Amino acid sequence: MKKISAAASDKKIIAFNAVNKWYSPHFQALKNINADIVKGEVVVLCGPSGSGKSTLIRTVNRLEEIQNGTIEFDGQDIHAPKLDVNKFRSHIGFVFQSFNLFPHLSVAENIMLAPINVLGKSRPKARQRAVELLERVGLAAKADAYPGQLSGGQQQRVAIARALAMDPPAMLFDEPTSALDPEMVGEVLQVMKSLAREGMTMMCVTHEMNFAREVADTVWFMDAGRLIEKDTPDNFFNRPQSERAQKFLSDLRSH
Amino acid sequence: MQDIFIILRDNWALLLVGQYPNGPLGGLAITLLLSILGLVFAFPLGVILALARVSPIRWLRVPAMTVIYVVRGVPLIMFIFWTYFFLPALTGQTVSGFTTMVVTLVIYQAAYLAEVVRAGIEGLPHGQTEASRALGLSYMQTTLKVVLPQALYNMVPAMVSQFVSTIKETSLGYVISVNELTFAANQVNNTLLTQPFQVFIILAGIYFLLCFSLTQLARYLEQRIAGKRTGLQTLSRRMQPVE
Numbered sequence: 175m176k177k178i179s180a181a182a183s184d185k186k187i188i189a190f191n192a193v194n195k196w197y198s199p200h201f202q203a204l205k206n207i208n209a210d211i212v213k214g215e216v217v218v219l220c221g222p223s224g225s226g227k228s229t230l231i232r233t234v235n236r237l238e239e240i241q242n243g244t245i246e247f248d249g250q251d252i253h254a255p256k257l258d259v260n261k262f263r264s265h266i267g268f269v270f271q272s273f274n275l276f277p278h279l280s281v282a283e284n285i286m287l288a289p290i291n292v293l294g295k296s297r298p299k300a301r302q303r304a305v306e307l308l309e310r311v312g313l314a315a316k317a318d319a320y321p322g323q324l325s326g327g328q329q330q331r332v333a334i335a336r337a338l339a340m341d342p343p344a345m346l347f348d349e350p351t352s353a354l355d356p357e358m359v360g361e362v363l364q365v366m367k368s369l370a371r372e373g374m375t376m377m378c379v380t381h382e383m384n385f386a387r388e389v390a391d392t393v394w395f396m397d398a399g400r401l402i403e404k405d406t407p408d409n410f411f412n413r414p415q416s417e418r419a420q421k422f423l424s425d426l427r428s429h
Numbered sequence: 430m431q432d433i434f435i436i437l438r439d440n441w442a443l444l445l446v447g448q449y450p451n452g453p454l455g456g457l458a459i460t461l462l463l464s465i466l467g468l469v470f471a472f473p474l475g476v477i478l479a480l481a482r483v484s485p486i487r488w489l490r491v492p493a494m495t496v497i498y499v500v501r502g503v504p505l506i507m508f509i510f511w512t513y514f515f516l517p518a519l520t521g522q523t524v525s526g527f528t529t530m531v532v533t534l535v536i537y538q539a540a541y542l543a544e545v546v547r548a549g550i551e552g553l554p555h556g557q558t559e560a561s562r563a564l565g566l567s568y569m570q571t572t573l574k575v576v577l578p579q580a581l582y583n584m585v586p587a588m589v590s591q592f593v594s595t596i597k598e599t600s601l602g603y604v605i606s607v608n609e610l611t612f613a614a615n616q617v618n619n620t621l622l623t624q625p626f627q628v629f630i631i632l633a634g635i636y637f638l639l640c641f642s643l644t645q646l647a648r649y650l651e652q653r654i655a656g657k658r659t660g661l662q663t664l665s666r667r668m669q670p671v672e
Contacts, residue, residue, distance in 0.1 A: 235563055237559060237562075237563065260562075260565045260566065260567045261565065262565075263562065263563055263564070263565045264564065264565025265565075266563075268560075268563040268564075270556055270559070270560060270563075272554070272556050274554070274556035274557060274559065274560035275560075276557065276560070276561070276575055276579075277579065278578050278579050278582060287561075287564065287566070287574060287575075288564035288565055288566060291566055291570050291574065292564065292565040292566060292570075333560075336564070337564070340564065340565065
């Protein structure tokens with residue numbers, strides 16, 4: 175493991191160093207990814223489907239393993255053998271495309287589960303925090319509802335609140351609006367925008383290009399497992415460098 | 430038809446409770462007792478077997494799979510004979526037919542329940558485990574707080590069905606002279622001698638009523654479970670409400 179300098183570590187939150195991943199000997203999902211995310215940065219990952227965006231974001235909290243290279247989170251090699259995976263994961267919020275709320279628990283209990291069982295918070299404290307977070311995502315009235323009684327957009331907002339309950343220094347979003355009906359996309363993006371404004375470090379795979387334009391500090395463009403562009407939204411959308419990105423953007427516009 | 434009522438009138442106590450209170454408990458009471466004890470002990474064992482069976486740890490998985498495959502691959506009556514002849518040899522004590530039957534049913538049902546529970550665990554969307562692990566919960570916490578509550582709840586109807594087969598399987602206790610319902614019916618038949626048809630119609634009727642009502646209960650529970658979480662996409666497909 176390569177230890178990064180102290181000066182850099184209070185800026186860099188996530189660092190990919192020559193990351194490679196194979197799903198099989200014939201299929202390399204990630205090819206030599208080198209990139210950093212600094213504190214407070216909002217990165218939007220885009221690219222055609224199958225380009226490795228979701229795989230990349232899932233490697234950050236070890237939902238996917240990598241075969242070589244290193245990924246550092248807050249200066250710590252996350253694939254180090256000694257790492258306490260559970261503790262490490264509790265520091266990163268992850269929001270899934272399919273929400274993955276626990277259907278047997280009420281909305282509040284969904285949010286309280288990890289603070290109680292991982293952080294050892296008391297029930298009343300965890301409950302209080304859950305209600306605060308629900309207010310923040312505009313669902314205070316739904317604390318005692320079950321996930322099955324909520325719309326997709328509401329479920330995803332609860333999922334965001336659930337991730338926030340662990341007070342993570344960074345949040346990962348894996349296509350958070352792709353499973354939603356169009357009229358519910360806005361409410362979820364709204365919550366994500368307010369998080370970004372509050373300075374949350376975010377890495378987000380999305381097809382919502384308007385969100386990328388408005389909120390992202392950096393857009394990463396991936397194709398066939400490679401990270402081929404890394405630029406400001408203004409440069410990426412108006413002056414894409416690679417032919418692949420130019421084609422991707424023109425395909426988007428042609429709809 | 431009238432014969433049936435006469436037989437019932439004369440023998441209802443024997444069929445229900447055997448010679449009790451003047452002799453040992455028997456009949457339907459023993460059948461139910463066997464089934465309930467079988468389920469009560471088989472349930473935790475089945476859950477443990479299922480957890481071992483889906484465990485990533487090889488030395489837990491392989492023995493559990495072996496037990497499940499062997500038990501499911503052998504007829505119950507063989508199992509009863511094994512327990513009947515080997516348990517006393519092993520423990521050096523005489524073991525009653527009732528105990529033999531409970532032990533056999535527990536092992537046998539545990540293997541089947543393990544597969545029911547496994548189906549429940551594997552029927553859950555993978556995202557449930559992922560979400561729990563992503564929050565920092567450990568494998569065991571995820572199993573206890575997220576996976577099992579859903580898997581077991583979803584499998585309640587299947588477990589009631591398993592209970593129904595246990596009830597029917599207790600009738601095999603007859604071969605080692607456990608005085609359960611079938612044994613009692615045979616006693617009645619032996620005293621009457623001339624009316625086997627009527628006696629065994631009664632026996633069939635009792636089993637049918639019992640099992641049919643439990644099957645209905647399973648159906649009711651299934652609907653209730655589906656209804657309680659209407660519209661949940663994340664439940665296993667099997668449990669989706671029918672619209």
